[in-house]
Amino acid sequence: MTSRRVIISGMGVLTPTANNTPDFTDALREGRSGIQRLQSFDVGDSPYPNGGELKAFDPGETLTRLEMKRLDRASLMVLVATQEALKMSQLDIDMVDLNRVGICLGTTLGGMVSAGQYYRVLKNKHKHYSSKLLDYPLHSAGSHVSVKYGITGPNIAISTACSSGNVAIGYGSEFIRSGASDIMIVGGFDPMSEFTWSGFGSLRNVSPDVCRPFDKNRKGLLLGEGAGILILENLDHCQQRGGHVLAEFLGYGMSSDAYHMTAPDIAGRGSAQAMIQAIHVGGLQPTDIDYVSAHGTGTHYNDLIETRAIKKALGDHAFNIPVSSIKSMIGHTLGACGAIEAIASILSINHGFIPPTINYETPDPQCDLDYVPNKARQCNINNVLSNNLGFGGNNCSIVISKFKE
Amino acid sequence: MNHRLVVTGIGLVSPLGHGPDVFMENLSSGKTGIGPIERFSTDKYKAKTAGELISFDISDFTATLKHKRLPRISQYALASALLAVSDAKLKINNVNASKIGLFFGTWHGAIECTEAIHAALLEKGFRNVEPSIFQESSFNAPISHISINLKITGPSIALPLGVASGSYAIRMAMDYLQTGLIDVAVVGAADEHTEIVHDAFESLRVLSQGKSGEEVSRPFDKNRNGLVLSEGGAFFVIEKLQGAKYRDAKIYGELAGVSIASDAYMATNNNPNGRGIYLTINQLLNQTGISKSSIDCILAAASSTQNLDLLEARGIIQALSGYAADIPVTSIKGALGESGGASSIFNVITALMMLRTNQIPPICNYYTPDPEFSLNIVSGRLKEKRLNNILVNDCFFGGTYASILVQREGVS
Numbered sequence: 001m002t003s004r005r006v007i008i009s010g011m012g013v014l015t016p017t018a019n020n021t022p023d024f025t026d027a028l029r030e031g032r033s034g035i036q037r038l039q040s041f042d043v044g045d046s047p048y049p050n051g052g053e054l055k056a057f058d059p060g061e062t063l064t065r066l067e068m069k070r071l072d073r074a075s076l077m078v079l080v081a082t083q084e085a086l087k088m089s090q091l092d093i094d095m096v097d098l099n100r101v102g103i104c105l106g107t108t109l110g111g112m113v114s115a116g117q118y119y120r121v122l123k124n125k126h127k128h129y130s131s132k133l134l135d136y137p138l139h140s141a142g143s144h145v146s147v148k149y150g151i152t153g154p155n156i157a158i159s160t161a162c163s164s165g166n167v168a169i170g171y172g173s174e175f176i177r178s179g180a181s182d183i184m185i186v187g188g189f190d191p192m193s194e195f196t197w198s199g200f201g202s203l204r205n206v207s208p209d210v211c212r213p214f215d216k217n218r219k220g221l222l223l224g225e226g227a228g229i230l231i232l233e234n235l236d237h238c239q240q241r242g243g244h245v246l247a248e249f250l251g252y253g254m255s256s257d258a259y260h261m262t263a264p265d266i267a268g269r270g271s272a273q274a275m276i277q278a279i280h281v282g283g284l285q286p287t288d289i290d291y292v293s294a295h296g297t298g299t300h301y302n303d304l305i306e307t308r309a310i311k312k313a314l315g316d317h318a319f320n321i322p323v324s325s326i327k328s329m330i331g332h333t334l335g336a337c338g339a340i341e342a343i344a345s346i347l348s349i350n351h352g353f354i355p356p357t358i359n360y361e362t363p364d365p366q367c368d369l370d371y372v373p374n375k376a377r378q379c380n381i382n383n384v385l386s387n388n389l390g391f392g393g394n395n396c397s398i399v400i401s402k403f404k405e
Numbered sequence: 406m407n408h409r410l411v412v413t414g415i416g417l418v419s420p421l422g423h424g425p426d427v428f429m430e431n432l433s434s435g436k437t438g439i440g441p442i443e444r445f446s447t448d449k450y451k452a453k454t455a456g457e458l459i460s461f462d463i464s465d466f467t468a469t470l471k472h473k474r475l476p477r478i479s480q481y482a483l484a485s486a487l488l489a490v491s492d493a494k495l496k497i498n499n500v501n502a503s504k505i506g507l508f509f510g511t512w513h514g515a516i517e518c519t520e521a522i523h524a525a526l527l528e529k530g531f532r533n534v535e536p537s538i539f540q541e542s543s544f545n546a547p548i549s550h551i552s553i554n555l556k557i558t559g560p561s562i563a564l565p566l567g568v569a570s571g572s573y574a575i576r577m578a579m580d581y582l583q584t585g586l587i588d589v590a591v592v593g594a595a596d597e598h599t600e601i602v603h604d605a606f607e608s609l610r611v612l613s614q615g616k617s618g619e620e621v622s623r624p625f626d627k628n629r630n631g632l633v634l635s636e637g638g639a640f641f642v643i644e645k646l647q648g649a650k651y652r653d654a655k656i657y658g659e660l661a662g663v664s665i666a667s668d669a670y671m672a673t674n675n676n677p678n679g680r681g682i683y684l685t686i687n688q689l690l691n692q693t694g695i696s697k698s699s700i701d702c703i704l705a706a707a708s709s710t711q712n713l714d715l716l717e718a719r720g721i722i723q724a725l726s727g728y729a730a731d732i733p734v735t736s737i738k739g740a741l742g743e744s745g746g747a748s749s750i751f752n753v754i755t756a757l758m759m760l761r762t763n764q765i766p767p768i769c770n771y772y773t774p775d776p777e778f779s780l781n782i783v784s785g786r787l788k789e790k791r792l793n794n795i796l797v798n799d800c801f802f803g804g805t806y807a808s809i810l811v812q813r814e815g816v817s
Contacts, residue, residue, distance in 0.1 A: 046531060075672075098669070099684070108543065110565070118605075119523040128608035134673045138544070138565040143672035143803045152684060154665040155805060156573060159514075159544035159563045167562060174580050195522055198531035199539030254560035254586075255503065256552040261540060270558060273503060392540075392549045394561045 006173045006249045007403060009238050010089025010231035011343045012081035016052030016224050016330045020084055025347045027329070028355040029376045034330050035210060035222055041194045048206040052224030052331035053192050070131055071144065072111035073191045077227035078141040079148065082185060085229040086149075090243055091183070093149050102153030102181045103142040104172035106164025106188035107335035110138035110157075113191050145185060153181050162295070163254075163388035164188050165228065165338025166396035170252035172232055182237040187339035189227035196334065197223055205299045211332075213296035213325035213357050214303045214371045216364035221297040224331025228339025245403045247346040250284065250383070252398040253277025257391060264301050264391045268309030274395040275313035275385060282383075282399035286314040289321060289399075290381040291354055293341045294371075295389040296325020297332050306389055307367045313385075322379065324372040328358040338388045342400060345384040349402045354379050409646035410582055411814055413654040414493020415754055416485040416593075417639035420456035421741055423465075424488065428751075429758040432766045433787055437740045439622060439633050445600040452612035454621055455598050456635025456742040467554070475541065475550065476515045481638030481747075482547035482595040483554065490555060490591060493642035493654060497555055506587040507561040508578040509548045510570025510594035512745030513602055518542035520601050547595060559587050568706070570594050571639075571749025572799040572807030576663040578643055588648055593640025596745030603634060613709060622743075623770040624707035624736035625714050625782055632708055635742035639750035641757075646814070657757040661695070661794075661810040664688035668804040675716055675804055682706075682720025682798060685808035689796070690724075693810050697728045699794050702765050704752050706798040707736040708743045713800055718778035721798075733790065735783040739769030749799045749807070756795040756811035763792050 011021050016034025018024035027034075034052040043049040059068055059076040062083050068076060086093060093101075118132040134140075139157035146155045154175065158168045165188030172186035190196075200206050200223060207220040238245060254277070257270035279286055292314075295306055311318045326344050333340055348354055353376050360373035382402045389395050417424065420438030421431045431438070438456040447453040458481065463472050466484035475483070486507075490497070497505060513519075518541045525533040540546065545563040552561045560581070564573045571594040578590035606612050613621040613631035622633040641657075649656055666684040670676035690697065703721060707714040722729040737755050744751060759765060764787045771784040793816045799807040 044530070099666070103667075115519075116523055116526075119520070120527060122604075123524075123527055128605070130605065130608045133605055133609070137567055137803065139567065139805060140672055140803060143667070143805070146667045146669045146804065147672050150669045152667050152669050154573075155667045156665075157565050159565050160561070161543050161545055167560075171562075171577065171580075174584065178580070178583075194526055194531070195519075198526055198534040199522065199536075199542070201531060202534045202536040202539055204536075254562075256507070256549075256558050256561040258502070258552040258556050258558045260553065261546075261549060273558065392553070393543075393545050396560075 004177050004179065005235035006176045006232055007235045007238055007245045008230050008247050008249060008346060009233045009243045009245060010085040011346065012084030012229040013340060013343050014054055014077050014081050015226040015340055016054060019057060025351060028344055028347060029353055031356045031358045031374060031376055032329060033358060040192045047208050048201045051192060051222050054225060070134060072114040072135040074111050074189055075135055075141040075144050078189050079144055081227040081229040082145050085231050089231040098150050099152050100181050101151045101183045102175055103145050103151060104156040104168045104184055104186045105142050106158040106168035106338065107138050107190055108159055108161055108164060109190050109193055111136040111140055112193050112195050116195060141189060160394040161390045162334060162337060163390040163394050163396040164335040166252060166388040166398050169230065169338060169342060169398060170396060173249055176232055176234050182234045184232040185229060186232050187229040188335040190225060190333055190335040192225035207298060210359045211298040211328050212359040213298045213328050214364060214367040215360050216362040218298045218303060220299050222331040224333040226333045226336045226340055228336050228343050230339060230342060247349055248401045248403045250282030250399040250401050251278055252396060253281060254394060254396045256394055261392045264305055266305055268305040268312060271306060271309035271389050271395050272312035274397045275309060275387060278385060278397040278399050284383060287317045288383050289314060289385045291321060291348065291384045292323040293345050293384055293386040294323050294325045295387045296327050298327060302389060303367055307369060318369055322354045322372045323369045324355055324357045326355050341386050342398060345386050345400050349381055349384060352378060352380050408583055409659060410579055410643050411646050411649050411659050412641045412643055412657040412757055413649050414489045414495060414642035415657060416488025416492055417754060418458060418461055418481050418484050419637035420458060420635050425754055425758055432737060432740055433764060435769060437769055438635060439742050450607055451614040452607050454633055457598055458636055476518050477597040478515050478595050479547040479550050483550050485593055485638035486551045486591055486640040489640040489642050495642055497557060502556055502558045504559055504588040505557045506559040506578060506581055506590050507548045507552055507557055508574040508590060508592045509563045510574040510746035511544060511565055512567045512570060512596050514544040514565060515542045515546060516597060516599050516602060566805055567801040568745060568748055569799040569801040569805045569807050570746035572663060572809060573665060575809065576665055579660060579663060582643065582645060588644060590643045591640060592643055594746035594750045595638035596636050596747055598634055598636035611710060622709045622739050624709050624739050624768050625775060626771050627773040627775040629709040629711060629714060632710060633742035635744040637744050637747045639747045639754055641754060656814050658760045659812040659814045661812040662689055662693040663807060663809045664692055665807045670804050672803050675713060677712060677716050679716040679719030679723060681800060681804060681806035682717050683723045685806045686724035689808045689810055695794055697725050700732050700796050701790060701792045702795045703732055703734045704756050704795060704797045705734055705736040706800045708738045715777055717798060717800060718780055722778060730779055731781055733765050733783045733788055734780045735765050736768050739771060752797045753809060753811060756797050759792055759795060760813050764789055
């Protein structure tokens with residue numbers, strides 16, 4: 001029995017540095033930063049005023065007024081990114097069996113922005129702005145995609161904090177491997193919100209200025225917002241319809257730290273377990289990995305632990321390959337990060353460059369890998385390991401490859 | 406790979422009692438878990454009842470003091486997961502921990518924490534957001550606690566899919582058991598009932614209005630007029646049949662399949678023609694290979710709303726055609742109310758317990774048939790019937806559906 005191969009035939013992206021995939025390619029190559037003082041809400045005199053928001057995002061450019069009615073920002077992002085992804089895949093959605101198409105998206109917030117508006121009106125005006133609740137559920141963005149395209153396969157929402165995006169991609173791929181679906185629209189999304197901004201601020205692991213993953217003087221993460229959508233497809237199905245293959249999804253691994261709610265396991269065992277499993281399930285050896293797209297949030301602990309875990313998973317080979325974090329440029333997009341980083345990985349493979357870790361000034365002796373400081377690097381890469389680490393929760397790593405027949 | 410998957414341990418905390426035996430006894434004897442709301446004043450609400458867990462004390466389930474400070478949803482999840490794992494006599498150690506997965510469904514998540522953060526932002530500003538409350542507000546926080554407590558290092562995944570969450574968590578667990586990523590799955594769901602949800606649902610006009618518990622939640626009844634919300638937690642342990650036999654574990658029954666689908670109708674509504682349930686039942690029959698005539702009973706999703714109960718009835722009739730008129734149909738939500746994510750798990754647990762008793766509990770508060778559809782509703786008293794195959798349905802607002810086949814082990 002031949003195993004079904006899962007490939008990516010389309011991508012759509014919204015990030016703090018680009019509103020579509022071609023612009024995102026340029027932004028990654030240039031090392032462009034999307035970080036500035038937050039505008040979506042008043043940050044006042046907060047010590048953490050910065051983050052990554054979408055620029056000039058105009059859903060009206062791609063969606064009709066009727067489609068946009070009563071939709072939360074999160075759903076708007078998902079619909080716009082999905083439209084780009086489907087267009088790129090050249091899939092004629094009317095010609096496929098819609099029972100065999102499904103949706104699997106990761107998010108931490110869903111329509112939390114609208115829920116916050118509901119709450120304000122409730123407390124300030126004692127009125128129920130109930131329509132604001134209709135797009136709050138975390139699976140709602142996926143429902144909109146399902147309705148727009150007539151998709152009657154599964155619509156699944158995943159919420160595992162920072163690993164939501166990778167888990168959604170991974171679980172989505174299972175529907176294709178098992179033969180249940182031919183196409184899965186997968187990825188993740190999260191809007192900028194005062195809710196998460198204040199929450200992470202309270203944890204005191206937010207940077208006061210820029211995000212410097214792996215740098216000795218790193219001060220913490222910066223939040224970002226965005227959406228990443230990938231069209232996963234059964235290879236045979238794609239080739240039979242004359243579609244093109246952007247890259248192959250080889251596999252993924254997951255683990256739980258099971259250690260402590262607030263204190264991370266500094267040996268990085270859980271994170272390493274997820275990476276090792278991803279490589280193994282992908283049918284590769286650690287030495288086949290050419291580039292690691294790190295979770296690299298810029299917090300003291302993440303970057304330290306991830307470095308240890310990468311060494312555990314790849315052995316000495318960790319010192320031979322580039323490891324970079326695009327969160328340095330776009331911030332931590334939470335539920336979206338796995339998907340956006342997967343897309344960046346595919347762009348790296350297909351355009352032959354490694355995106356840099358920007359804002360890197362001072363090496364940390366405890367983080368001694370090659371983090372591709374500040375400037376993108378031309379490089380022919382075949383296999384990328386992309387990590388999502390989740391303290392106290394679920395880690396998920398994925399492996400994406402250049403497509404070979 | 407098609408492994409046979411069985412349930413080997415059950416745990417729950419509910420308004421109908423804690424633990425599956427007490428739950429089943431109360432359900433079968435027609436008791437209700439719904440009563441006047443005690444947690445907050447209902448003076449300004451028309452809907453005054455809910456299924457609350459007032460007599461729940463986490464220290465009955467875990468000796469760890471800090472668990473007392475957890476949000477209720479995490480307490481319900483932790484208590485029921487611990488009960489389930491203990492019931493399964495599952496020993497977790499360094500050797501098997503990475504091959505055990507945790508799958509969790511929830512509708513609202515830690516809604517009290519979420520509200521507290523919004524309140525802090527509105528009333529006092531961002532500096533007053535509490536870090537511990539923020540950490541507990543994430544949808545996977547309840548299973549972080551479970552994985553830490555039980556030292557489970559396999560995947561731990563939360564699926565926020567409303568009322569259907571539990572079914573989707575079961576489906577995910579079964580998918581990973583089939584691929585061999587895990588050998589054992591601890592699957593469950595939990596939700597907490599709060600005033601802000603009650604208030605919001607009343608403003609959306611989906612709650613039933615009446616004074617006493619007996620009058621208000623009446624699945625399929627002609628005069629049904631809305632939901633009664635409730636809360637709780639429920640978990641069970643699923644593993645491969647050969648693994649269960651090797652461990653000499655107690656086997657409650659088999660999960661023969663879970664089918665999931667969407668109706669692609671409206672994100673804020675469900676297709677009234679019942680297409681969603683029609684799809685899931687049909688797919689389930691194909692998936693499991695069982696015939697329509699083999700279905701002995703249907704445990705409906707019906708939760709006492711005009712539109713969802715009707716569309717489910719239509720879907721059942723379309724999918725099962727000639728057999729639909731004869732297969733006994735019941736719903737536990739008359740007695741339990743709508744407990745959100747946990748409802749699917751409570752339903753599957755009920756089905757598993759029914760395999761032992763061969764008795765179908767009647768729908769609580771069902772008096773008047775709805776002329777819009779003709780189903781064989783079990784009402785009034787327990788119905789005795791040899792049960793081998795029980796179909797369990799799930800449907801959620803916005804077009805999300807699931808159907809599950811619970812089977813007596815050894816029949817297929």
